[in-house]
Amino acid sequence: MSRRDLDEDDVRVRPNRRGSRPRSKDRPRHEDATIGFVTGVDRGRYTTLVDQGGSDERIVLAMKARELGRKGIIVGDRVALVGDLGGGPDALARIVRIEPRASVLRRSADDTDPVERGIVANVDQLVVVAALADPPPRPRLIDRCLVAAYDAELDPLLVLTKSDLVDPSDFVGQYAPLEVPYVVTSDRGAQFDGLENVRALLAGRVSVLVGHSGVGKSTLVNALVPTADRATGAVNDVTGRGRHTSTSAVALRLPGGGWVIDTPGIRSFGLAHVDPQRIIEHFPDLEPGTAECPRGCTHDEEECALDAWVASGAAGPAGPARLDSLRRLLRTRTAQQGD
Numbered sequence: 001m002s003r004r005d006l007d008e009d010d011v012r013v014r015p016n017r018r019g020s021r022p023r024s025k026d027r028p029r030h031e032d033a034t035i036g037f038v039t040g041v042d043r044g045r046y047t048t049l050v051d052q053g054g055s056d057e058r059i060v061l062a063m064k065a066r067e068l069g070r071k072g073i074i075v076g077d078r079v080a081l082v083g084d085l086g087g088g089p090d091a092l093a094r095i096v097r098i099e100p101r102a103s104v105l106r107r108s109a110d111d112t113d114p115v116e117r118g119i120v121a122n123v124d125q126l127v128v129v130a131a132l133a134d135p136p137p138r139p140r141l142i143d144r145c146l147v148a149a150y151d152a153e154l155d156p157l158l159v160l161t162k163s164d165l166v167d168p169s170d171f172v173g174q175y176a177p178l179e180v181p182y183v184v185t186s187d188r189g190a191q192f193d194g195l196e197n198v199r200a201l202l203a204g205r206v207s208v209l210v211g212h213s214g215v216g217k218s219t220l221v222n223a224l225v226p227t228a229d230r231a232t233g234a235v236n237d238v239t240g241r242g243r244h245t246s247t248s249a250v251a252l253r254l255p256g257g258g259w260v261i262d263t264p265g266i267r268s269f270g271l272a273h274v275d276p277q278r279i280i281e282h283f284p285d286l287e288p289g290t291a292e293c294p295r296g297c298t299h300d301e302e303e304c305a306l307d308a309w310v311a312s313g314a315a316g317p318a319g320p321a322r323l324d325s326l327r328r329l330l331r332t333r334t335a336q337q338g339d
């Protein structure tokens, strides 16, 4: 019997008591809804961009429909919108669906707290902004960000700022075995060295910027997106406290195509949710060496087969340094937070 027969049979046996229109529950769910790109979230109001790149591109403010329940909507999400889609300050649409996400960058509040939060969705690249000095770099935090990138399947990029204050070579050396791409920058007012390199690496992609307060992230975003107007200057002269103008992520369009998502300064990056297996996958040169590992090996234990494999030269001359780096990241996952 074909599917069609079944359907007709079904209709005969249980006629629709409300008439010919199927109940709303059975109707295709908002098939005609418009898709918007979430660029900002502020106290239950979502800023979305509709008809992105089209002739009728506009910003539409929206709220979450009740049917979505407690489902979180984050910057970078593509959402289905119904209702007042006209745009403008008084129009308010409703978000009725979150489209499937290609990626989610997550963090847990801390390593022991399994509650994880999505920070941004659908990004390609995680850009870790760290100052070479003032404030001094926090390698543990950078490692945590890299682990989060690997876990979310994002390409990592290190932007090392303030190279006018200190020679970057020592610090860069610590990351060489990880083979993470990096750019060194220095902003000396009239001249912003390295900016063009950053621009080239962000072009046409969706990148999320993370970094702790004072590293020069806002300075960088303002240089990349001249209309961004992100507040800079870590310390307020009057109050002596940091000027924390933004409390959530915001997506900004790059003039040359692509998006940067700026996030508020982070102090920590909980990794309770990360599976060690996801980290080793980002060391394709070492992964074959795990074939002889005991089942469920954490790759950071006595029985791990990687030590003997690397010692035999199977991973080449860089093997030992790569294994050290892998172990460093694996321990980052379970270490106490801090710098």
Ligand SMILES: Nc1nc2c(ncn2[C@@H]2O[C@H](COP(=O)(O)OP(=O)(O)OP(=O)(O)O)[C@@H](O)[C@H]2O)c(=O)[nH]1
Pocket (backbone or CB within 6 Å): 161, 162, 163, 164, 165, 185, 186, 187, 188, 211, 212, 213, 214, 215, 216, 217, 218, 219, 220, 231, 232, 233, 234, 242, 243, 264, 265
């Ligand atoms: N010497 C030097 N100072 C820089 C450089 N980039 C930024 N700064 C300064 O560093 C301070 C902090 O820069 P911000 O861009 O506000 O830093 P942020 O990371 O956005 O910090 P929050 O706004 O607190 O999140 C400012 O006084 C900047 O002028 C640089 O390349 N060299």
Ligand SMILES: [Zn+2]
Pocket (backbone or CB within 6 Å): 290, 293, 294, 297, 298, 299, 300, 303, 304, 305, 306
């Ligand atoms: Zn192992």
